[in-house]
Amino acid sequence: MNKEFELKKYRDLVLATLDYYIVHLAFNNEMKDEFIRLKIQTTHYEIDIFESYFKRIKKLVEKGFIKTESQFHELKNYVDYLIQNNNSDKVLIQRINEILLRFESKN
Missing domain, CATH: 1.10.287 (Helix Hairpins)
Known part of the structure; x- marks a missing residue:
């Protein structure tokens, strides 16, 4: 290089x-x-190293379901992050937990 x-x-x-x-x-x-x-x-530009990560999370939450272990771990890590940082969006945390539980029950 x-x-x-x-x-x-x-x-x-x-x-x-x-x-x-x-x-x-x-x-x-x-x-x-x-x-x-x-x-x-x-x-002359902005850098957001987490932009694609948050876009993926948002899409998964909007879909309401996940298909892979990788998606499961991404959502699990994100909800852990929200809880550890005392995020006040309890609805989002609950929704992610429901998605995770549905995936776990199918596998």
């Missing part, structure tokens, strides 16, 4: 890591907004 590609890859990983810290740690809003503004100004 060429050096420019590796540098861009490294930059993207660093920015994604910083994004994660901003979302999951207690940064003040001014610092968060300034970082996001500078990141977009510098890179």
